[in-house]
Amino acid sequence: MTLNSKIPSGPIEKKxxxxxxxxxxxxxxxxxxxxxxxVGSGLAGGxxxxxxxxxxxxxxxxxxxxxPRRAHSIAAQGGINAAKNYQNDGDSVYRLFYDTIKGGDxxxxxxxxxxxxxxxxxxxxxxVAQGVPFAREYGGHLSNRSFGGAQVSRTFYAKGQTGQQLLxxxxxxxxxxxxxxxxxxxxRTEMLELVLVNxxxxxxxxxxxxxxxxxxxxxxxxxxGTGGYGNVFFLSTNAMGCNVTSTFRAFKKGxxxxxxxxxxxxxxxxxxxGDYQSKLTLMSxxxxxxxxxxVPKKKGDTRSPDQIPEDExxxxxxxxxxxxxxxxxxDIASRSAKEACDxxxxxxxxxxxxxxxxxxxxxxxxxxxxxDRYANLFDMYQRITNENPYKVPMRIYPAVHYTMGGLWVDxxxxxxxxxxxxxxxxxxxxxGANRLGASALMQGLADGYFVLPYTIGDYFANxxxxxxxxxxxxxxxxxxxxxxxxxSLLNIKGKKTVDSFHRELGKIMWDYCGMARDEAGLKKALGxxxxxxEEFYKNVNVNGINAENNQSLEKALRVADFLEFGELxxxxxxxxxxxxxxxxxxxxxxxxGEAKRNDDKYxxxxxxxxxxxxxxxxxxxxxxxxxxxxxxxxxYK
Numbered sequence: 084m085t086l087n088s089k090i091p092s093g094p095i096e097k098k099x100x101x102x103x104x105x106x107x108x109x110x111x112x113x114x115x116x117x118x119x120x121x122v123g124s125g126l127a128g129g130x131x132x133x134x135x136x137x138x139x140x141x142x143x144x145x146x147x148x149x150x151p152r153r154a155h156s157i158a159a160q161g162g163i164n165a166a167k168n169y170q171n172d173g174d175s176v177y178r179l180f181y182d183t184i185k186g187g188d189x190x191x192x193x194x195x196x197x198x199x200x201x202x203x204x205x206x207x208x209x210x211v212a213q214g215v216p217f218a219r220e221y222g223g224h225l226s227n228r229s230f231g232g233a234q235v236s237r238t239f240y241a242k243g244q245t246g247q248q249l250l251x252x253x254x255x256x257x258x259x260x261x262x263x264x265x266x267x268x269x270x271r272t273e274m275l276e277l278v279l280v281n282x283x284x285x286x287x288x289x290x291x292x293x294x295x296x297x298x299x300x301x302x303x304x305x306x307x308g309t310g311g312y313g314n315v316f317f318l319s320t321n322a323m324g325c326n327v328t329s330t331f332r333a334f335k336k337g338x339x340x341x342x343x344x345x346x347x348x349x350x351x352x353x354x355x356x357g358d359y360q361s362k363l364t365l366m367s368x369x370x371x372x373x374x375x376x377x378v379p380k381k382k383g384d385t386r387s388p389d390q391i392p393e394d395e396x397x398x399x400x401x402x403x404x405x406x407x408x409x410x411x412x413x414d415i416a417s418r419s420a421k422e423a424c425d426x427x428x429x430x431x432x433x434x435x436x437x438x439x440x441x442x443x444x445x446x447x448x449x450x451x452x453x454x455d456r457y458a459n460l461f462d463m464y465q466r467i468t469n470e471n472p473y474k475v476p477m478r479i480y481p482a483v484h485y486t487m488g489g490l491w492v493d494x495x496x497x498x499x500x501x502x503x504x505x506x507x508x509x510x511x512x513x514x515g516a517n518r519l520g521a522s523a524l525m526q527g528l529a530d531g532y533f534v535l536p537y538t539i540g541d542y543f544a545n546x547x548x549x550x551x552x553x554x555x556x557x558x559x560x561x562x563x564x565x566x567x568x569x570x571s572l573l574n575i576k577g578k579k580t581v582d583s584f585h586r587e588l589g590k591i592m593w594d595y596c597g598m599a600r601d602e603a604g605l606k607k608a609l610g611x612x613x614x615x616x617e618e619f620y621k622n623v624n625v626n627g628i629n630a631e632n633n634q635s636l637e638k639a640l641r642v643a644d645f646l647e648f649g650e651l652x653x654x655x656x657x658x659x660x661x662x663x664x665x666x667x668x669x670x671x672x673x674x675x676g677e678a679k680r681n682d683d684k685y686x687x688x689x690x691x692x693x694x695x696x697x698x699x700x701x702x703x704x705x706x707x708x709x710x711x712x713x714x715x716x717x718x719y720k
Contacts, residue, residue: 084339086690086705090495095711096176099198102172102494103537107544114139117543118302122147122274122329125154126246126524127507128308129253130531136260138536139605142256143300144266147273147324148294155310155322156527158248162228162238163210163367163524165203170227174235183522184712186232186412187487187515188664188678189686190342192493193711195512199522202529207239209532213252216241228372228456229632230520232412232719238521243460245413249524253531260630274329274559275640277305277336277503284333284503285551288561290569292637295630297565299553303540304502307333308531311508313346315645315652316597317589318482320352320365326641326715327648330490330509334651338498339690339703341511343648344656347665348598349484349519350416353477354436354468356378358711361582364467366439367460368520372455373408373444374477376400378437382427388438388476399618401425407719412667413677414517415719417481421598422676424480431478440476440646459615481598485523487514487653487665491690492703495538496530497578501546504539506530511688515663517569569629572639577622581638586617587610588642588649596653601669605657609650613697616646651691651700657701661685673716682714 091102095528103412109117117140121132124146132144148154168174179200184191201646207225211217213612217239227236241248261267269289278299279371286301312327313319334340373697377398379391399419404411423429430436445453450473454461461472468478489511496504496512507527514522591611593603627633662671662678663685671679680686688705 084499084692084703086339086399086491086499086703087493088192088705089495090192095193095197098194099201103291106537106541109540109543111139115141117141117304117548118143119304119306119539120300120302121306121308122511122672123308123310123507124148124151124257124289124637125156125308125310125507126253126308126527127509127531128252129154129250130587131306131308131506131526131535133253133256133260133540134532134536135264135530137256138218142260142266143269143302145269145272145274145287145289146269149270151257151268151270151444152250152252155325156250156477156524157212157247158320158365159524160243161367162230162240162245162521163206163249163528164230164237164519164521165207165239165280165525166200166237167204167207169224170236172235174237176204176322178235179203179237182233183513183519183718184515186519187517188680188709188717189515189682189709189714190345190663191513191515192707193709197711198511198534199526199529202533203525205533206525206528210249210252213255215248215252218242226612227476228369229410230368231371231410232407232519234407238369240369243369243457246524249528255338255527267371273637274595275332275565278557278561279336279500280551280555280557281355283501283546286553286558288558290565292658293632295628295633297562299558301551301553301555301558301560303548304504306504306506306535306539307490307509308527309509312487312648313483313486315588315649316483316592317586318360318363318593320349320363323361326644328641330505331644331648333490333498333500333503335693336500337693338500338503339689339692340488340489340651342516342655343652343691344596344659344666345487345516345664346483347485347487348417348481350413350420350481351439352484353464353483354431354480356432364462364463365482365484366477366479366662368413370439370457370460373448373456374409374439375442376409376420376437376439376441378423378430380428388440397423397428404719411719412519413519414667417598418667418676420479427562436478436480438476439479441472442476445473445554451659483597485518487511487516487518491688495536497538497542497543499568502542504535508536516666554645559713569636569640572623572625572636573629573645575623575625577621577624579622579624581623581635581642583627584615584623585638585642585645587615589613589646592649594654596649596656599667599669600656602657605653608653609657611654612646612650619643619646644720655689657690658687678717680716686714
């Protein structure tokens with residue numbers, strides 16, 4: 084299989100404009116002749132559905148929540164990046180491009196990242212026009228704050244609920260199109276299979292989560308905007324419903340999966356408090372603007388933080404990375420927290436925590452100013468921990484958050500399956516081995532509002548669209564495959580719950596493919612996961628029947644996919660014998676503990692082809708070429 088990224092020729096600052104001009108267009112009157120299925124209604128899926136319908140396409144949009152407003156995009160709290168340079172502090176499209184490439188440890192495509200930086204400016208204008216209530220300065224200009232991996236203030240925000248406010252903007256545009264009849268919305272519906280006809284994506288099989296009904300839906304193209312796969316670890320900052328099923332089903336139908344081992348560990352999460360937890364809670368990275376991170380210098384120091392004097396505190400990020408301080412990138416901040424806790428300097432129960440202290444900022448700015456910036460985050464922390472962060476430091480610890488890997492896509496956001504486009508976190512394209520904070524919202528909206536509407540038209544114009552209906556034999560076969568998969572799970576009648584298998588898998592993944600990996604651990608995981616999968620299919624207990632609201636069955640279908648996908652992640656991590664960004668192999672680090680890349684052997688995208696269960700996938704390579712930014716060892720010191 085040959086990977087053609089379809090990157091346009093010419094100078095990087097002109098590639099996107101050149102490509103837009105060279106792409107074929109669909110006549111406005113002809114757009115209504117084409118139908119598009121969009122799976123997912125978060126920022127990527129919702130903005131794509133609204134924009135494509137506005138252009139005239141016939142759109143069906145599917146989500147498993149009861150409303151698009153509950154998409155997990157709302158959990159992105161801190162902000163959205165854009166190269167507006169409102170602060171006049173030296174920002175530019177090129178600097179955002181540079182910071183993102185460097186932040187991803189030189190493992191992303193230059194052309195995609197530059198386009199993202201370029202489009203970022205349009206996103207803010209679009210969202211302001213929609214009424215998104217961004218924070219403003221006294222004179223009325225939009226306010227900015229800083230995020231990790233940047234030395235400029237380019238992050239636009241709406242207190243600590245930026246994702247929710249941006250989603251409401253996209254939802255308002257989507258609702259308009261639903262009202263006009265241009266979008267048909269399917270809620271509480273989960274995609275369980277992708278349907279191919281003559282090698283092109285032509286539809287999906289879904290299950291109604293309320294009634295259990297299995298139905299088919301056909302279209303001229305399919306778009307996946309279904310987020311990431313962080314819940315393979317069981318405990319993560321993702322909502323429990325987030326899963327890999329849609330992209331993994333596409334992978335099993337022939338779509339290549341790129342860089343699955345690139346997972347991001349977020350440094351500012353509330354530490355786990357017990358085995359009863361089903362998820363972890365994110366504290367926005369924006370808090371690191373005004374909070375200082377520290378641990379006691381003495382091992383096992385159990386004094387309350389106010390009793391520990393300044394000279395007995397280690398503000399380790401400020402000490403190790405003076406240029407960036409507490410705003411070092413997420414992968415670096417996370418590993419530094421783990422190192423401190425592993426050295427016996429952690430705080431709180433089990434010593435798995437570090438302090439995020441706002442005392443200096445409250446003294447300098449006042450409690451009212453800090454409250455105006457972060458009130459909902461502080462309230463959330465207090466409700467969960469019963470501690471007042473205005474009076475005592477927050478306790479934080481790293482947790483699985485975002486996944487940079489995803490289905491491989493070309494410059495047009497199309498996967499290796501013609502007609503299957505992938506947007507937002509579900510694709511691999513823009514973040515390399517580590518995503519900088521406030522870039523997820525930027526990518527989701529760039530893909531949905533400004534990239535896909537151009538590129539999907541080019542696909543339609545270049546391909547003869549044979550009208551396919553759900554009467555086609557491929558739909559019937561896919562429906563039967565789904566029903567067989569469901570019935571087989573319901574008929575096992577074992578003795579262990581779905582959650583117990585998910586928890587066991589999560590522990591294997593965290594221990595051996597988590598914040599730090601090594602060859603021995605990954606090989607051990609690759610032995611344990613098939614054993615766990617075999618036991619799952621012999622001993623899982625899925626209660627109830629299909630024809631009802633059956634959350635046990637929902638989880639079982641997702642965990643069945645995780646039990647295969649976890650193996651793919653470990654194979655990718657074992658294959659990549661280097662450290663880069665969020666992929667940290669302990670055998671490959673510098674003398675001072677930083678990630679040590681091997682550009683001679685691994686400066687490429689790993690795109691994996693499915694070969695069957697218990698069969699090792701085949702790796703395809705897309706070489707990464709850096710013409711505008713020189714490959715260099717990352718340094719934030």
